[in-house]
Amino acid sequence: xxxxxxxxxxxxxxxxxxxxxxxxxxxxxxxxxxxxxxxxxxxxxxxxxxxxxxxxxxxxxxxxxxxxxxxxxxxxxxxxxxxxxxxxxxxxxxxxxxxxxxxxxxxxxxxxxxxxxxxxxxxxxxxxxxxxxxxxxxxxxxxxxxxxxxxxxxxxxxxxxxxxxxxxxxxxxxxxxxxxxxxxxxxxxxxxxxxxxxxxxxxxxxxxxxxxxxxxxxxxxxxxxxxxxxxxxxxxxxxxxxxxxxxxxxxxxxxxxxxxxxxxxxxxxxxxxxxxxxxxxxxxxxxxxxxxxxxxxxxxxxxxxxxxxxxxxxxxxxxxxxxxxxxxxxxxxxxxxxxxxxxxxxxxxxxxxxxxxxxxxxxxxxxxxxxxxxxxxxxxxxxxx
Amino acid sequence: xxxxxxxxxxxxxxxxxxxxxxxxxxxxxxxxxxxxxxxxxxxxxxxxxxxxxxxxxxxxxxxxxxxxxxxxxxxxxxxxxxxxxxxxxxxxxxxxxxxxxxxxxxxxxxxxxxxxxxxxxxxxxxxxxxxxxxxxxxxxxxxxxxxxxxxxxxxxxxxxxxxxxxxxxxxxxxxxxxxxxxxxxxxxxxxxxxxxxxxxxxxxxxxxxxxxxxxxxxxxxxxxxxxxxx
Numbered sequence: 060x061x062x063x064x065x066x067x068x069x070x071x072x073x074x075x076x077x078x079x080x081x082x083x084x085x086x087x088x089x090x091x092x093x094x095x096x097x098x099x100x101x102x103x104x105x106x107x108x109x110x111x112x113x114x115x116x117x118x119x120x121x122x123x124x125x126x127x128x129x130x131x132x133x134x135x136x137x138x139x140x141x142x143x144x145x146x147x148x149x150x151x152x153x154x155x156x157x158x159x160x161x162x163x164x165x166x167x168x169x170x171x172x173x174x175x176x177x178x179x180x181x182x183x184x185x186x187x188x189x190x191x192x193x194x195x196x197x198x199x200x201x202x203x204x205x206x207x208x209x210x211x212x213x214x215x216x217x218x219x220x221x222x223x224x225x226x227x228x229x230x231x232x233x234x235x236x237x238x239x240x241x242x243x244x245x246x247x248x249x250x251x252x253x254x255x256x257x258x259x260x261x262x263x264x265x266x267x268x269x270x271x272x273x274x275x276x277x278x279x280x281x282x283x284x285x286x287x288x289x290x291x292x293x294x295x296x297x298x299x300x301x302x303x304x305x306x307x308x309x310x311x312x313x314x315x316x317x318x319x320x321x322x323x324x325x326x327x328x329x330x331x332x333x334x335x336x337x338x339x340x341x342x343x344x345x346x347x348x349x350x351x352x353x354x355x356x357x358x359x360x361x362x363x364x365x366x367x368x369x370x371x372x373x374x375x376x377x378x379x380x381x382x383x384x385x386x387x388x389x390x391x392x393x394x395x396x397x398x399x400x401x402x403x404x405x406x407x408x409x410x411x412x413x414x415x416x417x418x419x420x421x422x423x424x425x426x427x428x429x430x431x432x433x434x435x436x437x438x439x440x441x442x443x444x
Numbered sequence: 445x446x447x448x449x450x451x452x453x454x455x456x457x458x459x460x461x462x463x464x465x466x467x468x469x470x471x472x473x474x475x476x477x478x479x480x481x482x483x484x485x486x487x488x489x490x491x492x493x494x495x496x497x498x499x500x501x502x503x504x505x506x507x508x509x510x511x512x513x514x515x516x517x518x519x520x521x522x523x524x525x526x527x528x529x530x531x532x533x534x535x536x537x538x539x540x541x542x543x544x545x546x547x548x549x550x551x552x553x554x555x556x557x558x559x560x561x562x563x564x565x566x567x568x569x570x571x572x573x574x575x576x577x578x579x580x581x582x583x584x585x586x587x588x589x590x591x592x593x594x595x596x597x598x599x600x601x602x603x604x605x606x607x608x609x610x611x612x613x614x615x616x617x618x619x620x621x622x623x624x625x626x627x628x629x630x631x632x633x634x635x636x637x638x639x640x641x642x643x644x645x646x647x648x649x650x651x652x653x654x655x656x657x658x659x660x661x662x663x664x665x666x667x668x669x670x671x672x673x674x
Binding site for chain 1: 499504505506524525528529531532533537539543544545547548552556557559560561562563564565604608
């Protein structure tokens, strides 16, 4: 134990003796880990947000399609869907997108009958009368309003409408409510100028989750101009989008990782004459091959762990405290036109382990393996050069 | 003084790069004895095989053929980890180029052999300071090796060789970079080491050393063979 502590002490001193070289490697390594950690943390956090969103999503969403595009659906379809056995609550939903030219952001406006069970993360209450609204945290921040404040929106007839803010969402998932404005159903119909008897889509509850696909097929058979979307399909779509985006970034970034690996390998394999000589001296004065390998192992581990910790912390801060300003335009894609939302800090131990394994292990190996080649040679041969 | 053989070589042969166009026989049928507690000098011109013989005796390299006995044990067939143990416990090396780690300070250079042991750091330091005091290096513990004079570097190399309290001191051309005054100083240090009962083996072509009164046995080498032993 004492022996290993002394070898670690020597390894630290050895790195400090080559402080500029060590610092340069740690810096380059940290940048690589930061970028990798940022991509993985960001994608992971978005997936987590999506999971939270979808946990509260309806079992089935029924949309009407016309010409392959989403179209308004007759609200009367809800009554037909209710007739299918195994179907629970069926609610026509009224919602749409609103572009605010002042803040240059898109909002989602959603109607409510005031009974929505899943909007519990609210400070205040849901709107109960026309002229009232509840808003997401992102909108409250952009519009500089709070509960009891006011919000002006321009409706489909280009008329400004003043709403009283009666509630502000503080959702654990800001992705869920960040860009959301909730009005009464009647107010949404009036605001968007929706034709009478038409809804945006219909949410459907299915009692037996195992029967979701069957229920969707029955809806499709009964109403051929509709497209039923199950929650599973939504989850899959989200995951594919996030995986594709992070995969694309990782592919681009892999060039940098490979370049770094080549640099690390070159550094390690190209043990300088001085380092070789030092290994020769250590062996000559009584260091065993295993002692030399332990020294190189600790040197590599100290550098790799330092860079890994710094890179992971930097990645965490970048994603969760600086809103992923370097990655957001690429990964969030079209959603940049929505109000900025803050990802809830979330660190998956499996992700940290994977990141550590992918960065620390190769570097330590690329340090120890070439040193082993020198360390097993007779000290006389090493010192003769 | 006890003069039994502490080191013995039997028909040692050392070939570098065997089977290649640049094959070179450094030692050929070398059989010598080094007496316990005495100073033995191996002399000869450059390329005569002195350093190769020291390396083989000091367990720094293995002979191609032959046997080497240290304190009665054949070390040639020992596995690497045992060989390292022999090197650490029995021998202290003073190299021609001193082979100090240039960016390390004096104290850390001297402590190098003690790192891979279970000795506690305070004891290591106490021992190093004692050796330094003996070699007039007190006050130099924080000086980097590269900033020391030739004589100081040599004394650091001697201190490093002594830190493990070895039975044998092996010195390769120890006066090659020293003036006559420093060479005399080196011989005074050797005299005190012999006084402590240590065995000293020196390779040199410096007449000042092999003509010195302290030397008990001189072995002359030429072209990898023993030319004369007296």
